Amino acid sequence: GIQTLVKLQEHVPDIPIIVLTGLSDEAMAVEAVRQGAQDYLVKSQIDGRSLARAVRYAIERFRTLEALRESQERYALVARATNDGLWDWDLSTDQVYYSPRWCAMVGTTEEEIQPTPDEWFQRIHPEDRPAVEQALYEHLGRHRPDFEVEYRMRHQEGGYRWMRSRGLALFDANGHPYRIAGSQTDITQRKRVEARLLHDAHHDPLTGLPNRTYFHQQLEQALARRGNGTDAPFAVLFMDMDRFKLVNDSLGHLVGDELLRAFAIRLRNTTPPGSLLARLGGDEFALLLPAISTPEEAVQSAQRILQAMKHPFHVAGQDFYATCSIGITLSSPAYARPEEMLRDADNAMYRAKTLGPGGYQIFDAAMHTRALTLWQLERDLRQALQRGEFRIYFQPIVALESGKLGGFETLVRWKHPQRGLLYPKDFLQVAEEAGILALLDRWMIRQAAHYARRWNRCYANGSPIFFSVNLSDALIREPDFTRFVRAVQAETDLDPRSLKFEITETVIMKDMTTILQALAELRRQNFQLCIDDFGTGYSSLGSLHLYPADTLKIDRSFVQRLCEDNNSQELVRTITTLARDLEMDVVAEGIENLEQARFLHSLGCKYGQGVYFASAIDAHQCDTLLRQKPTWAVKP
Structure with a gap:
């Protein structure tokens, strides 16, 4: 009987087979089912109705098993073909399936990785792991509809790559999660592009310095910290090159741009650590000194800058002397918005310029009155x-x-x-x-x-x-x-x-x-x-x-x-x-x-x-x- 069963399956693998025998042998029955028989019937124990029912069940069971096999094949095919890494976590056994693509994303193979959650979580960057665990906890607790989070994962060859993981959990009748599955996408390149765009949005393309937008944001934060009493006094220096328009008009914008780049480099080499130097536009620059003990520190920074500008700039085969005028404003409760502080620093700079090139002035109330009069x-x-x-x-x-x-x-x-x-x-x-x-x-x-x-x-x-x-x-x-x-x-x-x-x-x-x-x-x-x-x-x-x-x-x-x-x-x-x-x-x-x-x-x-x-x-x-x-x- 068993040999006949094996031969039939070799010739007609797509037809369900029922073994009908006169022997009531339990061991043989088990072996027949193990070899692929849909059922094992003893002639003396069945009638026509029982046989018909056994045939129907055999056909349905065969179709169900065939559908399951096809589904598993499709899943395996998708898992191999997709660019995403797939994962399937059985919460009852705490076992995790990682697809070959998932393993490749972190530089390993299926053979080198264990089916445990630690293989995943221990690779997550320490700064990102709390956010991943929080997102998972909220989804399994039904506080959020799905699990979705971005994080950095350590690669086997060193360094970290950005990943985006998405998944859905299954819950039993009592509302307890018993399984969660999902995918993982490598978004490293997207993150690099985003970082480049963010950098470009906040930096001046000519000098590489932070731009007005970024300076405005940082100054706004400094004002907020100062308003809350959580930060030390600070100062803003507003700098404008003297007679720069003459260089642009007489020698052209290419030479002018080169001079601006050289001017920015010298400023950067003169400013103290921890400060923020930005190009606001044209020949205007600003410096945020985030923590000063006395106003004299801001004055000393201005003096260092003016001293550095006494040396010529070698640009386009020529030596240029490019001084600047500086206006200084000190943080005060009177300032609620960044533009107010920049406005007063600008006014102080113009006051310095009227007194002669290469000087500085600290803003006072009289300057504000004068500025309003001019406006x-x-x-x-x-x-x-x-x-x-x-x-x-x-x-x-x-x-x-x-x-x-x-x-x-x-x-x-x-x-x-x-x-x-x-x-x-x-x-x-x-x-x-x-x-x-x-x-x-x-x-x-x-x-x-x-x-x-x-x-x-x-x-x-x-x-x-x-x-x-x-x-x-x-x-x-x-x-x-x-x-x-x-x-x-x-x-x-x-x-x-x-x-x-x-x-x-x-x-x-x-x-x-x-x-x-x-x-x-x-x-x-x-x-x-x-x-x-x-x-x-x-x-x-x-x-x-x-x-x-x-x-x-x-x-x-x-x-x-x-x-x-x-x-x-x-x-x-x-x-x-x-x-x-x-x-x-x-x-x-x-x-x-x-x-x-x-x-x-x-x-x-x-x-x-x-x-x-x-x-x-x-x-x-x-x-x-x-x-x-x-x-x-x-x-x-």
């Missing part, structure tokens, strides 16, 4: 043009030989609704920083052209009365500047000889090629050009012929020292002589008395301007003056 001033400035609050004033320029009026310098005043009449020193720098200086210059040119046309038609006798207008680099570097001037001339039907544009050497040097081209175009249109504050800028007398100008204006500083300083006398004499050789006129500004006027006349200066003749006057007063046809006594 209010900028806001008012933006509305002043629309409201018609600016006024044009005129200061006479006198021909020293005849004492007669030669022209005027046009000057701007601001009739502020609350603060009264403001002078250029009170608002021009703010206008430049606010980006509205060019608009103000355009308004001045239109006003000057209007009055020049009107008064020349009414009062000129022979040569035209000229009106000088000061030019800023903000306007002259705009692409449509010369077209704008031509348009104003056409609108007013103005004789171009009656409009004289004044520009300083300092402005010319900011973009020499562009500005000289614009000035040359104005000269071709017969407008007059004057080099203002001559002798105080970058150029020498030898480069005077490069400027397409017809007038030089000697700075008031030389005029004020004229009568007692031989050097000033010689400089003025040299300027007037050279100007005469180049067929240029000379105007001396800042004349305060008759002695200065006569001395300048004796040196060959053609025109004079200053309070000795007249202060700046408004349009109504100027009209009255022109009607009077005044003459000033100059010659003995």
Whole structure:
């Protein structure tokens, strides 16, 4: 019987077999079932109904076993094919099945690993294991719907790899877990990408330093700790490179970027351990000193930085001296938000910059008041043009030989609704920083052209009365500047000889090629050009012929020292002589008395301007003056 059973199974393995025999042998029955028989029946003990029932049961049992076998084969196939490692933990026996892929993830094989939970948990990083155990405890206790956690696992070859494990538990009728199974995914590469993205989000790509976002977060945490009384006082240093814009404008952004990198490296080598250095943007940097005992520690850090910047930077084959200005704020209960502390450090830095490059200032309440005033001033400035609050004033320029009026310098005043009449020193720098200086210059040119046309038609006798207008680099570097001037001339039907544009050497040097081209175009249109504050800028007398100008204006500083300083006398004499050789006129500004006027006349200066003749006057007063046809006594 048993041999026949074995042969049948070899030929028809997919058909269930029942052994029907006349022998009632229990040992044979057990062996038959072990060899694959679905049942063992003794003929004398069964009838037709029993046989039919045995056949049905045999068929159902065979199908059930076949389905189980196929399911096990599918599970084994998936376990081998999937990139995830599979695990199956029998909680009743505390035995764990680890798939071959799971084993490979930690650098082992099925033969090298024991089916125990320790093989898993002992490999988890000590810092991550409490979180894994907590997630498992909460799921098995039905406090969370599934088990899912990320952690680091030690690899057999050393080091750790990031894993993500997910699983579900089975519970019995009493709600007790008896089995939990799931998968494990290697997410090391994803974690590396996330770390890189997080680093990039918090760091400046040019210098590699932390950026404004990260600095803001760390400063916010420092303020919170300080507010809770759990941390020592701290300080913020706000640093801005001096004259960096000049490097960018003259040598280009590539050189500027290289200088910024070198500057950042030197800062990093100067800052104390435990501090946080960040690039906020542009040429602005910030330093967080997390724990200081006294304000002097912050001052000492600023002094070390300034001392380090005294040495040149070797960039693009050249040596650059790049100083910086530093503003310091100290932690205080008054600060609730990071931006408040940065704002005050920024204000202190600007205060340091106004006192000269390469310095530092500690913020105080007076700076805050001053900053609020400037902010209010900028806001008012933006509305002043629309409201018609600016006024044009005129200061006479006198021909020293005849004492007669030669022209005027046009000057701007601001009739502020609350603060009264403001002078250029009170608002021009703010206008430049606010980006509205060019608009103000355009308004001045239109006003000057209007009055020049009107008064020349009414009062000129022979040569035209000229009106000088000061030019800023903000306007002259705009692409449509010369077209704008031509348009104003056409609108007013103005004789171009009656409009004289004044520009300083300092402005010319900011973009020499562009500005000289614009000035040359104005000269071709017969407008007059004057080099203002001559002798105080970058150029020498030898480069005077490069400027397409017809007038030089000697700075008031030389005029004020004229009568007692031989050097000033010689400089003025040299300027007037050279100007005469180049067929240029000379105007001396800042004349305060008759002695200065006569001395300048004796040196060959053609025109004079200053309070000795007249202060700046408004349009109504100027009209009255022109009607009077005044003459000033100059010659003995």
